[in-house]
Amino acid sequence: MHHPLMVGAALLYAALRLNHGWLHQPLPTLVSSYLGDLLCLPLLLSLALAAHRGLIDRCGTLPVAWLVGAWAGVSVWFEGLLPLWSPRAVADPFDVLAYGLGAWLFHHWLNRPLPQGAPR
Template sequence: MRALSVLRHPLFLGSALLYGSYQLNKRWLHWPLPPWLTSYLSDVLFLPLALSFALAVHQVLYGRHATLPGTWVLAAWAGVALWFEALLPRWSATASADPADVLAYAAGALIFQRWLNKPG
């Protein structure tokens, strides 16, 4: 299906491979990585990956010419930042708020908007 072309985009595939490799290392390999990478890689990659899946569904429903409106991307960034950096740390002992994460989510939203949010 052509609407799923966003899931074959090299940037999406590279991000998915990088995220998967990072999780493999985090859970099983335990190779030492730079602190900035372990702190922010997942945050930067989250929105491009999640929004690419949303775009694929959107294109299935509305045609391969459809893209996600910029307001949706902005709302996704705001919602993720609010949940993970303001609300979740209040209820979870394992979650912590880091204002730099908000910037990492913003970078991911910009990556998605600039290079992935394209017609199929």
């Protein structure tokens, strides 16, 4: 949970939400439309990895099947089901790609085993 990329992603997401909720500064369309979706799975999976390490395997990683399952679950929920029930939700296939890229980024940069004897 102390990985610099995870902390950076959390701060970037917080800044994005702060701007959306209070500051209302104009951002490029790609940033305002897809950055939150890109950061969603790295942040969610980092929390899952911390729980996995705390409960199951202290130095382990999340299996690729879990990453694919998280990508599929988030995509189906936010881009398939939620738009059916909420007028504020919009199905966007590029969001699905952003979730997938976020899962891929997590897999390649954050989902690394801890060295034996490393502090949690």
